[in-house]
Amino acid sequence: MKPPVAFPSLRRSAAVLALALFTGCGDSEEPGTDDDNGPLYAITTQLLVADPVESYVVVTTQAEQTASLSLDNAIKVSGRALGVGIPKTGSLYVVSDESPVVTRYRLNAGGSLEAAGTVSFAPQGVTSLGEYQANFQFVSETKAYFFDGATAQVVIWNPTAMTVTGTIPLPTLVIADTVLAFSGAVVHVGSQIIMPVGWRPESGVGITKKAAVLSIDTTTDAATIATDDRCGYTHDAALGLDGKVYIATEAYGAAVFRVVADSPEPCLLKFDPQTRAFDATFYRSLSGLVGGGTAGALIPGAAGTAYVRVLDENIAPVAEGTHPRTMASGTGWQWWELKLDTLTATRRTDFPSTSGSVFLFESENQTLYTEFGAGAASTTLHVLGEGGKPTLTTQGLSFSFVQLR
Numbered sequence: 378m379k380p381p382v383a384f385p386s387l388r389r390s391a392a393v394l395a396l397a398l399f400t401g402c403g404d405s406e407e408p409g410t411d412d413d414n415g416p417l418y419a420i421t422t423q424l425l426v427a428d429p430v431e432s433y434v435v436v437t438t439q440a441e442q443t444a445s446l447s448l449d450n451a452i453k454v455s456g457r458a459l460g461v462g463i464p465k466t467g468s469l470y471v472v473s474d475e476s477p478v479v480t481r482y483r484l485n486a487g488g489s490l491e492a493a494g495t496v497s498f499a500p501q502g503v504t505s506l507g508e509y510q511a512n513f514q515f516v517s518e519t520k521a522y523f524f525d526g527a528t529a530q531v532v533i534w535n536p537t538a539m540t541v542t543g544t545i546p547l548p549t550l551v552i553a554d555t556v557l558a559f560s561g562a563v564v565h566v567g568s569q570i571i572m573p574v575g576w577r578p579e580s581g582v583g584i585t586k587k588a589a590v591l592s593i594d595t596t597t598d599a600a601t602i603a604t605d606d607r608c609g610y611t612h613d614a615a616l617g618l619d620g621k622v623y624i625a626t627e628a629y630g631a632a633v634f635r636v637v638a639d640s641p642e643p644c645l646l647k648f649d650p651q652t653r654a655f656d657a658t659f660y661r662s663l664s665g666l667v668g669g670g671t672a673g674a675l676i677p678g679a680a681g682t683a684y685v686r687v688l689d690e691n692i693a694p695v696a697e698g699t700h701p702r703t704m705a706s707g708t709g710w711q712w713w714e715l716k717l718d719t720l721t722a723t724r725r726t727d728f729p730s731t732s733g734s735v736f737l738f739e740s741e742n743q744t745l746y747t748e749f750g751a752g753a754a755s756t757t758l759h760v761l762g763e764g765g766k767p768t769l770t771t772q773g774l775s776f777s778f779v780q781l782r
Contacts, residue, residue, distance in 0.1 A: 416741040417488060417781045419469045420446065421460035422773035425753045432458030432773070434471055434482075436490060436781070439769055440740045440758065446771040452482070452490060459506070459777040461513040462536075464739065467781055468493075470513070470536065472506035479506065481539060484781050496539040502528045509561035510736070510777040514570050516595045524572060524591075526557040533598060545600050550589065554579045559591075560612040561736060561776075562677075564622050566650040568595045573624055574602075575610040582701060584610040584630050586641040590622075592653050605655040608644035613675035615683035617717040621656070622648040623675060625663060628686050628710065628733030631673025632701035635688070643673045645720075666722045667713045673705075676735055676746070678761070681717050684725070686710040686733050705733040706749050712765075728765040737761065738778035749774055 418440045423432045433451035456475030462468050467484040477499040482490035498506070503525055506512075515521045515536065522545075523532040531545040550557055560573035570593045576585035588611040592601045605611075610630030615623050626634075626643035634640045645666065647659040663672040663685055671688040678684055688695075693709025712728035715721070731748040738745045744761040745768065756775040760766045 416440070417484070418740065419460045419462075419490065419779045419781055420769075420771060420775055421454075421458050421471070421777045422446075422448075422756065422771045422775045423457045424773040425457075426773075430456055432456065432473065434458065434460050434469070434490065435771070436484075436488065437769070440738075440745065440778070440780075441743055441760075441768055443767065444769050446769055448772060456505075457507060459510055459513075460779055461510050461515075461777060462779045463515045463518065464780040465782055466518065468536070469779055469781065472513075474505040474507045477503040477506060479534075479539070481536070494539045496534060496541065498523065498525075498532050498534075498541065501530065501532050501541060501544055503532065509559070511561045511563045511572075512559055514563060514572075520595075522570070522593065524559040526559050529557055531593065531600070543598065545593070545598055547591065547600065547602070549602055550574060550591070552576055552585065552587070555585050558612070560614065562612065562614050562675075564614045564616050566616065566620070566622070569593065569650055570595060571614065571622055571648070571650060573612050573614050575612050575627075575630070577610065582633065583637050583640060584633050588624065588646060588655070590624065590648050590653075590655070592650070601653045603648065603654050605646055607646070607660055609641040611644070611646060613673075614648075615675050615677040615717065618681040619718065620650065622650060623683065623717055624648055624655075625675035625685070626673050627705075628673040628735075629701055629705040631663070631671050631686075631688070632704035632733070634673075635671045635695060635704065636699055636701055645675070661720060666715060666720060667724075668722075672713075674733065674735065675715075676737065676761075678714060683715050683717060685713045685715050685722060686735070687713055687724075688733065689730055692730055706753070707751070708732055731759070731765070736776060740778075740780060743768075745778075747775060 432454040433448045435451040456473040458473045469482045478497045481494045483493040512524045529547045533543040534541045555576040564571040572591040574589035586609045588605040590603045611624045612627040613625045624646045631643040643663040645661040647656040674686040676684040689709045710733040712725040713722045736747045745758040748757045757770040758768045
């Protein structure tokens with residue numbers, strides 16, 4: 378697989394932390410014992426402190442409650458696992474970076490997951506599955522895509538029949554001596570899946586000064602690629618009220634710019650889903666939008682708005698030799714709300730400063746965002762709104778979340 382999505386430099390330091398950090402604490406519960414008809418969620422968490430790395434898939438009712446999630450009775454998976462699927466269908470598809478096999482689980486009457494079939498992508502040259510939940514895009518219960526940076530292709534598969542039905546080769550996305558990485562933030566416009574693309578050097582620390590968007594027409598499987606050479610690692614995206622997709626450098630790219638000389642400036646670009654091209658006349662410095670500082674990310678907010686993250690070095694000083702992954706995953710990143718129509722940004726002081734790397738999850742009543750704890754030890758979910766109110770905390774790093782019912 379590609380190098381780990383986040384925090385490879387934290388793995389050794391995290392090893393000193395107890396694996397039982399959350400086991401048995403808080404108000405964890407078994408699914409089905411409280412409200413058999415209420416919302417039920419599958420949260421997959423990766424324990425980078427384990428050697429070898431292992432993951433756990435937990436079924437819980439408590440995504441919107443303040444609680445600590447126990448790993449007791451969870452499904453154990455070797456490697457860095459993800460749980461993906463269509464919300465509220467009772468099915469979960471579990472994958473790992475150690476295998477090309479997708480395992481389907483179905484929710485039984487008792488509120489537990491039972492294995493119900495597999496499909497392998499090995500014949501397509503895939504050796505491992507990951508790295509973000511968004512790499513798996515579900516069009517329907519019979520059609521889904523897997524975006525694989527390692528082989529520069531999209532695998533088309535049937536989640537009901539558990540069969541591969543085709544591939545979309547993407548050889549023009551291959552750049553020598555770089556790692557191709559698809560985004561964790563995908564935008565849907567009509568029948569289009571709009572997937573941001575970025576590259577980083579195969580060795581060393583840095584990002585490649587090149588942006589791209591891959592657009593897939595889900596009715597025909599036709600792929601269109603647009604590129605832009607003005608900045609790099611543009612992995613974040615948000616839809617504007619004007620129908621355009623705004624593409625920005627993620628927090629890791631901003632951290633690279635802070636500590637690595639001659640790195641591309643974090644930027645905001647505009648992509649037109651109608652022409653499937655970048656707007657050559659539009660470019661904004663993310664730092665300039667927020668009045669200076671280390672700025673990155675574009676996290677979708679209310680309609681027509683998004684959030685930019687700005688590092689507060691009074692909270693998180695940057696020492697010589699600090700790794701960008703450590704910066705991006707560490708605390709001290711402020712929230713600034715950006716209006717995409719006027720491009721005016723306002724600091725949200727009601728949101729606590731959190732880790733720079735953020736994923737959004739949809740629960741029954743809330744949009745939740747992740748905050749990763751120091752040393753890759755924990756993940757806390759927060760409400761996107763309500764002052765960033767914390768809800769569920771789990772051991773390890775949680776990159777995937779699916780509402781089962």
